[in-house]
Amino acid sequence: MDHIRTPKVENVRMIDRQKPRRSTLGTLYLSSTHTIFVENSEARKETWVLHSLVCNVERLPTNPSGSPLIVRCKNFHMYRLLIPQEKDCLDVLASLTRLSRPEHYGELFCFSINPNIDKELREKAWGFIELKAEFIRMGVPRNLWHITAANHEYRASICRSSQPLSGFSARSSDDEQMLQAIMKSNPVSEFMYVVDTRPKLNAMANRAAGKGYENEDHYTNIKLQFIGIENIHVMRNSQQKLIDVGELVSPSMSDFLWGLENSGWLKHIKAVLESGVFIAKAVAEDGISVLVHCSDGWDRTTQACSVASILLDSHYRTIKGLMVLIEKDWVSFGHKFSHRYAHLDGDPKEVSPVMDQFLECVWQLMKQFPCAFEFNERFLIQLHTHIYSCQYGNFIGNCQKERKDLKLQERTHSLWPHLWENRAEYTNPLYRADHSQTQGVLKPLTTAYCFKFWKGMYSRVEKDVASQQSPVDCLNAVREESQQLEVELSSHQERLIQLKQKKKLWERKKPANQLSERVRRPVPTEVELRSPLDYITTPRSERHPPSFTLPLVLPAPPTSDDPDELSICSDFESGVADLSSHSSSAGDDA
Numbered sequence: 001m002d003h004i005r006t007p008k009v010e011n012v013r014m015i016d017r018q019k020p021r022r023s024t025l026g027t028l029y030l031s032s033t034h035t036i037f038v039e040n041s042e043a044r045k046e047t048w049v050l051h052s053l054v055c056n057v058e059r060l061p062t063n064p065s066g067s068p069l070i071v072r073c074k075n076f077h078m079y080r081l082l083i084p085q086e087k088d089c090l091d092v093l094a095s096l097t098r099l100s101r102p103e104h105y106g107e108l109f110c111f112s113i114n115p116n117i118d119k120e121l122r123e124k125a126w127g128f129i130e131l132k133a134e135f136i137r138m139g140v141p142r143n144l145w146h147i148t149a150a151n152h153e154y155r156a157s158i159c160r161s162s163q164p165l166s167g168f169s170a171r172s173s174d175d176e177q178m179l180q181a182i183m184k185s186n187p188v189s190e191f192m193y194v195v196d197t198r199p200k201l202n203a204m205a206n207r208a209a210g211k212g213y214e215n216e217d218h219y220t221n222i223k224l225q226f227i228g229i230e231n232i233h234v235m236r237n238s239q240q241k242l243i244d245v246g247e248l249v250s251p252s253m254s255d256f257l258w259g260l261e262n263s264g265w266l267k268h269i270k271a272v273l274e275s276g277v278f279i280a281k282a283v284a285e286d287g288i289s290v291l292v293h294c295s296d297g298w299d300r301t302t303q304a305c306s307v308a309s310i311l312l313d314s315h316y317r318t319i320k321g322l323m324v325l326i327e328k329d330w331v332s333f334g335h336k337f338s339h340r341y342a343h344l345d346g347d348p349k350e351v352s353p354v355m356d357q358f359l360e361c362v363w364q365l366m367k368q369f370p371c372a373f374e375f376n377e378r379f380l381i382q383l384h385t386h387i388y389s390c391q392y393g394n395f396i397g398n399c400q401k402e403r404k405d406l407k408l409q410e411r412t413h414s415l416w417p418h419l420w421e422n423r424a425e426y427t428n429p430l431y432r433a434d435h436s437q438t439q440g441v442l443k444p445l446t447t448a449y450c451f452k453f454w455k456g457m458y459s460r461v462e463k464d465v466a467s468q469q470s471p472v473d474c475l476n477a478v479r480e481e482s483q484q485l486e487v488e489l490s491s492h493q494e495r496l497i498q499l500k501q502k503k504k505l506w507e508r509k510k511p512a513n514q515l516s517e518r519v520r521r522p523v524p525t526e527v528e529l530r531s532p533l534d535y536i537t538t539p540r541s542e543r544h545p546p547s548f549t550l551p552l553v554l555p556a557p558p559t560s561d562d563p564d565e566l567s568i569c570s571d572f573e574s575g576v577a578d579l580s581s582h583s584s585s586a587g588d589d590a
Contacts, residue, residue, distance in 0.1 A: 003098040004030050005091035012037065013066070014047070015080040017249070023082065030095055033109050035071070037081075049079065052109050052343070052390040054100035059093050062086050069093060074341070074388040075381075076243065076458055101345035105397075108343065108390040110412040117413065125417040126409045129327045137315070144185045162297040163196075163203070163211045170210070171218050179219055179291060186289040191221040193282050193290045197275055197300035200226040206295065227275040229300045230268060232340070232352030238264045239353045246458035266451045273361050274446050275300075276307025284312055284441045298335050299354045305329055307361050311442045318374040319423050322362075323416050326383075327394075330355070336398040341388050343396065355387055360454055367452055368444050370430045372437035376472060377456050379419070379426035384457070386415050429475040 007030050013023040014037055026039040037047040053073045060068040067089035071079040083089040102108055132147065164175045183192040196203055196213050203213045203226065216224055241263035245256060260266070282288045294300040306329045315321040337343065339350040359380045366373050387395050393412025397403040419426070432438060444450070
């Protein structure tokens, strides 16, 4: 609170991005964790902006209407404010600039938030992801690998790995022995791949500093493969150019396409995805072990191995599986979250969108294989937001030792149980556990025309417009409606059974003289007893308001009797056909 110069400013206008002439009048509040804009309308709508998510604050020149202020967030939201007095604008600018750049971990939001959760529940939440169980699930051979506590004091550096200290002519016997041990652990292959994710020119330049890459003459039975993923500085500049494209208001087609091409962003996404494809092919088709490294082993290496894991293992394409993958290959392997995503005020050259690129690679795969992933786009965006928000302790710190010293499990909360409890919001309606995509190894196309601009991530304003709903949102709505109808149908069927039982009991107990009356007074039929058919034929508008606005046309179920008819359809069509056949079967049961 000491950094807040003014806690409240009245008569502030929030300007609509799509229609700059439209604005909303309200009051701006500054707390220690959030900036809150409350509209003056009867609805009193509130807009909350977490300070940890603020990327930068820009003040534009003062005009007769007031002093404009632009707040840009790390999750690509942007807010335009018009503050009447210049002094208030300067105070808000100074306050937000300081509050969005904490200098110590103790200032982060995750250390101040304290929901009503006791110590036992907090510890249980942190145990939701257990990596030892994950290695058992993977089937790691215990006769060749084992878990050890030899490094429990973090006195040694264990990497996935980093570049060797080879230089121009030097040799590292320890490194040569390590690679030999890795190769021997795979008895079905006579050699192994060493994948260097850097451009070869960059690797050669590092030789001058005594580092470099493996000399195949000094290593036994290895094949060196360069991939060519650029460094963190190139990626940071590329994403900024992409953000500039996303901030264009009503750009022309040529401006948009030129800006997208000039950013080079999709070219970098292509390189990351191709690295995962190469690794997955070597493991799945050739049975060859792969050692992956870059300069340090915590950025490009993590991206390549994570993408390969998703291509190889269908478990990582589920909601919990993706959580496990991030915990295993990112958190435990020492990805520098605090540096890369500017959790603290530090060197801006350390910031880079490494995790952003991984999440986008997953999204690009979801576009090619819509039935293979249990989660939807909303889940990826939620992960991206919480990586930057510092609301939970999962992504705080630069290594496991630092996280242990911060006592994150004792002082903060875990994100994973929260996402799991709300998994209904993040479920892909096209996902099928029995689909060939779900079970097999994914083999994506990596030609240029297969990559798309992620509008849901980089153009949040357009995505939030209520009138523009995606087909997946419509399918989610249909699924929710179907579930509600199935619950109602089940309830009515149970009620009908109860009525039939009461009817039989009443007939047994009825005296003989009243049975003669039954001849003159017919017994009510099942239709008169409100059969489930009455409820099903009731207009939907009388039961539930529609939860989506776009009309949705489902294809008719296949007429063929062949049970494999759906498997030859395209992914999108097969998913929709499942929904339509499910709905028709429900009607037949009724």
